[in-house]
Amino acid sequence: MAITPVGQASWTAEGEDLVARLERGDVLFFPNLPFAVEPDEAPLFSPDILSSAKNASFDPASGRTGGTTLEGADRERLSRLLSRFSHRAASLVDLVLPAYRGRLQRARASFRPAEVAGRTTSWRKDDTRLHVDSFPASPVQGRRILRVFSNVNPEGRARSWRVGEEFEPLARRFATCLSLPWPGQAALLRAIGVTKSPRSAYDALMLQLHDRMKEDEGYQQTAPQVAFDFPSGTTWAVFTDEVSHAATAGQYQLEQTFLLPVDAMLASDRSPLRILERLKGRALI
Numbered sequence: 001m002a003i004t005p006v007g008q009a010s011w012t013a014e015g016e017d018l019v020a021r022l023e024r025g026d027v028l029f030f031p032n033l034p035f036a037v038e039p040d041e042a043p044l045f046s047p048d049i050l051s052s053a054k055n056a057s058f059d060p061a062s063g064r065t066g067g068t069t070l071e072g073a074d075r076e077r078l079s080r081l082l083s084r085f086s087h088r089a090a091s092l093v094d095l096v097l098p099a100y101r102g103r104l105q106r107a108r109a110s111f112r113p114a115e116v117a118g119r120t121t122s123w124r125k126d127d128t129r130l131h132v133d134s135f136p137a138s139p140v141q142g143r144r145i146l147r148v149f150s151n152v153n154p155e156g157r158a159r160s161w162r163v164g165e166e167f168e169p170l171a172r173r174f175a176t177c178l179s180l181p182w183p184g185q186a187a188l189l190r191a192i193g194v195t196k197s198p199r200s201a202y203d204a205l206m207l208q209l210h211d212r213m214k215e216d217e218g219y220q221q222t223a224p225q226v227a228f229d230f231p232s233g234t235t236w237a238v239f240t241d242e243v244s245h246a247a248t249a250g251q252y253q254l255e256q257t258f259l260l261p262v263d264a265m266l267a268s269d270r271s272p273l274r275i276l277e278r279l280k281g282r283a284l285i
């Protein structure tokens, strides 16, 4: 697990091929890659724009913006900011992850204007605790979750993260607490509207792993981990389904999620899907 600095200083110019480093579980850190906020976007920089606890979101497929109380011209401004970031992030991954060209699906983008430190929430939603990402309502069916983040804090404050152990030892540590769903569970969750598509066995195990990590105070304290501050004006990209992470402080961040089929990887045996399949001794999709 490493945070590797990359010199890349443009969202749109050809860069180094970073696939191998990403697949090794590195956080690709772009210290020279700020995302430019326009002067007229300043009014968006307040937690008061949120109608939900954590973030405002943008769906590139429909162009719809959600999670905000803003209306009219300010809402359009927010949409423009998120749409611009979404395009930038898509361009960046296209340039530095050539093996994934045409295979990455651009999912939602988000703007996170709330201070992370001291936010009161349930342990399950508390991202100041180490976890791997898993979506309760939107199963990924084994696909990888790749996220691009940009710290756009206007006061120059860092976003503080902790990064934990590698996925294989993590999965081994919790393997005995992860139980396979019973037959019919996926259909039931779908029927009562808990999920938008059937939750695969893989998704069920990943959700349990997310929860078992977060609720275990001892693990949070003693797990191998390093703290890292991403300065304002920097960008990073990481497989958040694999890399154990926690955001402990910071305010104002942009994020774009991509989904990647496991067979698009150069080393798919390193994917959480294949690692969990080996541990459980059966197919999970």
Ligand code: SIN
Binding pocket: 112, 127, 133, 149, 159, 240, 245, 246, 247, 253
């Ligand atoms: C997370 O994905 O857990 C939060 C990352 C962040 O908001 O910095």
Ligand code: FE
Binding pocket: 127, 131, 132, 133, 240, 245
């Ligand atoms: Fe996360």
